[in-house]
Amino acid sequence: MVLFSARSATRRPWFEDLSLELDAGEVVVLTGPSGSGKTLLLRALADLDPLDAGLLELKGRAREDIPPAEWRARVTYLHQVPVRLPGDVGANIASVQALDAQCRRGAIDPGAGAVGAGNGAELAGLAGVSLDTAAQHLSGGEASRLALYRALGLSPDVLLLDEPTAALDVPLARAAEQAVLAWAQDGGAALWVAHERGLAERLGAREFSLG
Amino acid sequence: MTSPIPLGSLELALASLLVLASAGASLMLGLGLGRRLVLAGVRATLQLGLLGLLLRWIFSIEGPWLVVSWMLVMGVVAGGEAVRRTSHRVAGQWRLSMGVMLWTSMSVSLYGLVVVLRVDPWYTPRYAIPLLGLVLGNTLNGIALGLETTLSGYVQERDQVELLLAHGATRREATRAVVRRAARTGMIPIMNSMVAAGIVSIPGMMTGQILSGADPAAAARYQVFVLFIIAGGVTLGTIAAVLGATRLVFDDRDRLRVERVRS
Numbered sequence: 001m002v003l004f005s006a007r008s009a010t011r012r013p014w015f016e017d018l019s020l021e022l023d024a025g026e027v028v029v030l031t032g033p034s035g036s037g038k039t040l041l042l043r044a045l046a047d048l049d050p051l052d053a054g055l056l057e058l059k060g061r062a063r064e065d066i067p068p069a070e071w072r073a074r075v076t077y078l079h080q081v082p083v084r085l086p087g088d089v090g091a092n093i094a095s096v097q098a099l100d101a102q103c104r105r106g107a108i109d110p111g112a113g114a115v116g117a118g119n120g121a122e123l124a125g126l127a128g129v130s131l132d133t134a135a136q137h138l139s140g141g142e143a144s145r146l147a148l149y150r151a152l153g154l155s156p157d158v159l160l161l162d163e164p165t166a167a168l169d170v171p172l173a174r175a176a177e178q179a180v181l182a183w184a185q186d187g188g189a190a191l192w193v194a195h196e197r198g199l200a201e202r203l204g205a206r207e208f209s210l211g
Numbered sequence: 212m213t214s215p216i217p218l219g220s221l222e223l224a225l226a227s228l229l230v231l232a233s234a235g236a237s238l239m240l241g242l243g244l245g246r247r248l249v250l251a252g253v254r255a256t257l258q259l260g261l262l263g264l265l266l267r268w269i270f271s272i273e274g275p276w277l278v279v280s281w282m283l284v285m286g287v288v289a290g291g292e293a294v295r296r297t298s299h300r301v302a303g304q305w306r307l308s309m310g311v312m313l314w315t316s317m318s319v320s321l322y323g324l325v326v327v328l329r330v331d332p333w334y335t336p337r338y339a340i341p342l343l344g345l346v347l348g349n350t351l352n353g354i355a356l357g358l359e360t361t362l363s364g365y366v367q368e369r370d371q372v373e374l375l376l377a378h379g380a381t382r383r384e385a386t387r388a389v390v391r392r393a394a395r396t397g398m399i400p401i402m403n404s405m406v407a408a409g410i411v412s413i414p415g416m417m418t419g420q421i422l423s424g425a426d427p428a429a430a431a432r433y434q435v436f437v438l439f440i441i442a443g444g445v446t447l448g449t450i451a452a453v454l455g456a457t458r459l460v461f462d463d464r465d466r467l468r469v470e471r472v473r474s
Contacts, residue, residue, distance in 0.1 A: 068381075072377055072378065076377055082371075083370045096374075096375070099379050100378050100384060119277075
């Protein structure tokens, strides 16, 4: 079943005639040389940057027909460098879970959105940090694990991951990969930007190459 | 009311000795301020002298048109000045600043003239022009600070704003922190002057009234009235400018278009 599809006819050379489909349960690894526009593509798919021309669809509904907040709650982009909000880990989890669009999703389809997001302590545990640590004091690896598990807990339809394991050592990176695979098996789909050659093979994932 | 001591050319010349003496001191100490000090003194004398003559003329003319055009000119100049004082620019900022400046300062000034003072007719220049001038001067500060904090906030905190957006925040949710801080910053000066009023110094307007022979208690009531009207104008103006600037850096799909901000 096609969950997400993107077709572009943009003037930007790197997305020319791009056509990409993600099935439910699928993880696709996005590769391409530096500067080929991988991050730009993910941002455009999340509707954080405008796509000059093209068509994005989620479950058969065009992007234009879905309010921007709902689109991004369902097609969620994770920054390459994890972003820390003011306050402690607990506040960093709560302020994202408490967003209107997340609460509404949880109410409409239980299991998705904030209701099924797991409690803060559980998420912090997965990231290996404690709830009352100031977010500014997290290491790069801790912050990126927190960001990843927080997003998985919100269970979007599509996750756009921008090198989510770049700051992790091998065992933690493997655990994060397994977490994403397990999450996808419940019906999500992930587009995963990676530099590492072996990732697609290890995940048993399709590879999509830009440029 | 005791009548004020009239100030003639002799008195002003005596007062100007202080500026000349300061210029002399600067010259002796090699501060390089002497020329600028004298020039500033001359400018102030000419500008205020002209203003006095102009206002005397306006006060003598009946009908609202001259007063209204004067108010419009002051509003446009203040709106432009608010933009000139910000180091970040975004397209549409001039229109926003002028619109907010005119709309907020006119409406609170009218409220003061019509509802509070019940001046008849409302455009009586002796009341309308000084009141609007006070409101504009302070609102200008609020708008300039609000605009600058808003625009620099979106540039500096782009990642945090976009993190929230990326997880499904509406524009309102994602901008709450920046908007809050910018509105607070814009209102710091008027908050400070309300809190410090009468403790650190006698406010300028009250000083003027007392010097010109008014009863200090009446002057105090007038000062409170003016502070309240100013606070209203600054609050409305700052909030409208902050929200308006936010609207200018977001597009119709609630994307933060930080490339629209130039610094």
